[in-house]
Each structure stands twice: as structure tokens, then as C-alpha cells.
């Protein structure tokens with residue numbers, strides 16, 4: 001059984017990017033906007049900023065109070081859209097309820113949408129003509145490329161149908177030649193689907209949801225979940241200990257998808273930079 005080491009793979013990607021950045025005429029610039037004081041968002045932004053600094057990017061961390069208006073946030077994005085030394089703009093989600101998340105995402109010009117969430121970039125992914133692809137699913141495709149699996153014709157189940165993980169993940173797998181089933185909270189009899197899957201991607205946000213009897217012998221399981229349990233412990237969506245001995249490969253939490261998401265954000269910023277210089 002392979003444990004897919006996302007932490008190590010992400011380290012290698014950062015190392016390669018760092019070398020490449022040394023050859024650039026100016027450092028790629030990434031602006032990360034954080035609105036409010038959500039502790040989890042603060043950690044994610046800090047990790048993204050640290051990664052930028054490590055690879056030699058110019059990093060602009062913008063912290064706004066939770067009572068910022070939508071117009072103020074839109075004008076901040078307009079300013080960054082026009083800023084020549086900024087190649088990528090990322091707005092950390094979720095945003096406060098009084099702000100229309102969709103309007104904010106669409107305000108980022110597609111060339112700088114390094115999260116790949118805008119309609120234009122998602123549309124390109126749907127047509128298999130990608131420019132910038134959402135970080136978490138793209139990072140997972142990279143993880144799958146490191147193990148011995150040909151996705152052509154494979155049965156894949158994605159648990160979760162969010163715009164940022166489940167849906168683009170399904171599209172990535174389809175683009176790679178797989179047959180894809182997307183499950184969500186209204187799906188009936190999920191285990192009948194996962195039991196037949198060669199690959200299961202768990203992105204429901206439910207701690208330890210996927211148990212040993214959910215998965216097929218020798219299948220591949222990728223765990224996207226980051227869930228804080230009542231005792232403060234962070235767990236994935238997969239009950240790792242019970243599942244690991246049945247599968248051929250599995251990603252752990254922590255040290256799996258999480259670091260790959262950030263490494264992929266750096267890759268996307270390099271793509272955005274190259275499209276603009």
C-alpha cells in the first residue's frame with residue numbers, strides 16, 4: 001500500500017518553482033485578501049504567504065475588517081487587477097454574509113484568477129481547454145500521477161459537489177478519461193457506488209465518513225477533508241486507520257491534499273505570470 005506523500009511532493013514542486021523564479025525578470029506577485037478574523041482562514045492565508053516567500057514571489061497580504069462593504073472590496077480588486085506587479089489575486093473564502101461571494105470572484109480578471117474559480121476558468125476546464133485550474137483538484141491529479149494508475153476508463157467516485165472541490169474534481173477526472181460519479185448529501189446508497197469505485201475522492205467535509213466497508217479492495221482513496229472534531233483534533237473525511245490496509249494507495253490528513261493545494265496555487269501564479277510578461 002502506498003501512502004501518497006503530498007507534503008514531500010509539494011516540497012519538490014516549491015523547490016522547482018524557486019529555481020525557475022530565479023530566472024525570471026521580476027518576481028511573480030500574489031495578492032491574498034483576507035476579510036475578517038476567521039481563525040482557520042488566518043492559518044490558510046499565513047501558509048500561502050509563507051509558501052510565496054519561500055519560492056521568491058512578491059507577496060501582498062491584504063487584511064480587511066469584516067465590516068468592509070462589497071463596493072470597497074470590489075474597488076480593492078479593481079486596484080489589484082490594474083497593478084502591474086501583481087499576477088495573481090486570491091480572496092480567501094468564506095466571505096462575510098453581507099458580501100456576494102460570486103460577484104467578488106467574477107470581479108477578478110481571469111488572467112489573475114489563480115484559484116481558477118471564475119466562470120471563464122471553470123468554463124475552460126469544462127471544455128478541457130484549461131488555462132488556470134482550481135488548485136485542490138489540480139493538485140490531486142498531480143498526486144494521482146505519482147502512483148501507478150491509468151485513469152482511462154476507471155470508475156471514479158467524488159464525494160462532494162462544491163464549486164471549489166467536488167465539481168472541478170469530477171471534471172478533471174473526466175478530462176483524464178475516467179467514468180465519474182458525483183455524490184452529495186442527497187445521494188442515496190453512496191456505499192453501493194464507492195464499493196465499485198477504482199478511485200474515491202472524499203470531499204464532503206464530514207470527519208471519518210469513509211470507512212473500510214465503503215471501499216473496494218486495492219482501490220485508490222484521496223482524502224480532501226479537513227475537519228476539526230469536538231476534541232480539537234483535525235481529521236480527514238476518511239477513517240484512515242480502517243481503510244489503509246484495504247487500498248492500494250491513500251493520501252493522509254494532514255500531509256496529503258492540503259500542502260498540494262498550496263503548491264498548486266504557486267504553480268498557477270507562475271502560469272498567470274507567464275501569460276502576462
Ligand code: NAD
Pocket residue numbers: 136159160161162163164165166183184185186187190203204205206209224225226227257258259261
Ligand atoms: P462544502 O461544504 O462546500 O461542500 C461539501 C459537499 O459535500 C456538498 O456538495 C455536500 O452536498 C456534500 N456532502 C456533505 N455531507 C455529505 C455526506 N454525508 N455524504 C455525501 N456528501 C456529503 O465543502 P468544500 O469546500 O467542498 O470542502 C469539503 C472538505 O474539504 C472540507 O472538509 C474542507 O475543509 C476540505 N477542503 C480541503 C482543502 C485542502 O486543500 N485540503 C481544500 C478545500 C476544502
